[in-house]
Amino acid sequence: MSKEIKHKELIIIGGGPAGLTAAIYGTRAKLDMLLLEDQILGGQVRNSYTIENYPGFKQVSGAELADLMQQQAEELGAEIDEFDMVERVDFSGDEKIIETNNYIYKTDTVIIATGAIPRKLPIANEEKFSGKGIHYCAVCDGAMYEGKVIGVVGGGNSALEEALFLTRFATKVYMIRRFDYFKGEKATIEEVMNHPKIEVLFNEDLVDVEGDDFVQRAIIKNTKDGTEKVMEMDAIFGFIGTEPKTAYFKDYIDLTPAGYIKSDESMKTSVDGVFAAGDVREKEYRQITTAVADGTIAALQAEKFVVDKKRRK
Numbered sequence: 001m002s003k004e005i006k007h008k009e010l011i012i013i014g015g016g017p018a019g020l021t022a023a024i025y026g027t028r029a030k031l032d033m034l035l036l037e038d039q040i041l042g043g044q045v046r047n048s049y050t051i052e053n054y055p056g057f058k059q060v061s062g063a064e065l066a067d068l069m070q071q072q073a074e075e076l077g078a079e080i081d082e083f084d085m086v087e088r089v090d091f092s093g094d095e096k097i098i099e100t101n102n103y104i105y106k107t108d109t110v111i112i113a114t115g116a117i118p119r120k121l122p123i124a125n126e127e128k129f130s131g132k133g134i135h136y137c138a139v140c141d142g143a144m145y146e147g148k149v150i151g152v153v154g155g156g157n158s159a160l161e162e163a164l165f166l167t168r169f170a171t172k173v174y175m176i177r178r179f180d181y182f183k184g185e186k187a188t189i190e191e192v193m194n195h196p197k198i199e200v201l202f203n204e205d206l207v208d209v210e211g212d213d214f215v216q217r218a219i220i221k222n223t224k225d226g227t228e229k230v231m232e233m234d235a236i237f238g239f240i241g242t243e244p245k246t247a248y249f250k251d252y253i254d255l256t257p258a259g260y261i262k263s264d265e266s267m268k269t270s271v272d273g274v275f276a277a278g279d280v281r282e283k284e285y286r287q288i289t290t291a292v293a294d295g296t297i298a299a300l301q302a303e304k305f306v307v308d309k310k311r312r313k
Helices: 017-028 043-047 062-075 138-145 157-166 186-193 288-312
Strands: 004-013 033-037 080-082 086-090 096-100 103-112 116-118 149-153 172-177 198-202 204-211 215-222 228-232 235-238 242-244 274-276
Touching: 004 017, 004 096, 004 288, 017 033, 017 043, 017 062, 017 288, 043 062, 043 138, 062 080, 103 288, 138 157, 138 235, 149 157, 157 172, 157 186, 172 204, 186 198, 215 235, 274 288
Parallel strands: 004 033, 004 103, 033 080, 103 274, 149 172, 149 235, 172 198
Antiparallel strands: 086 096, 096 103, 116 242, 204 215, 215 228
């Protein structure tokens, strides 16, 4: 059975802060638009236990902030199709084509806001123990390790914040950091360094994990002298960066060697009528506030593109 073809002025792919912001602006601009998201709306922000650096909120959970963004978009009239997977795209023509599990969409303009996913730990037993001691979301899986010993790999804000969150459950949290410094915010670093449950292992790297059915031990290597040691740990949470979700677009849009979308400050990509917003873009800072700013600019540019296209007809 052939799929139904639908026509839109704007399609937003991705429902994190960038995509939802673009939906808010696109709806207010009266564009005939649709937001596609193949998972739960909110993106990575939904997994943040506490957010303290988003203007207007002294403290808010990631799930609450995501829900508020979704609610605002929907109350304005945004059309959102959740859990409909994108199967392919074709950006070669004037009219952009996006095929999902259920429909084929033809649209004037596209905003890619697919975000990024956590980078997997580069260890031999990662796949064997995935979900069985190897994890990438403390909010999702931290409660499994009540009264246990946990290792956290990473040195940025995400690793620091997740380590602090995991102290709610663990008796001990080891921060495994391959360098002798952190790259996060000063206040968060100080909180980690002074926390009684956290021990920081500077100049140490995770080599692998061992265990029977679940992780029981971590093999740690000193990055200065190369010596290795085995430490008893019940779980390892990895926060070593992210990988952009750009597989569907690589044949049409210019990407960096790491897979991020190249775009200018107007969110324009190498394809006319296709814009990028949020963590999927090549940029220095990836924060909720920068994602929201990207979504705003991308939607305004998309509106301008649609208006200009109508004038040319």
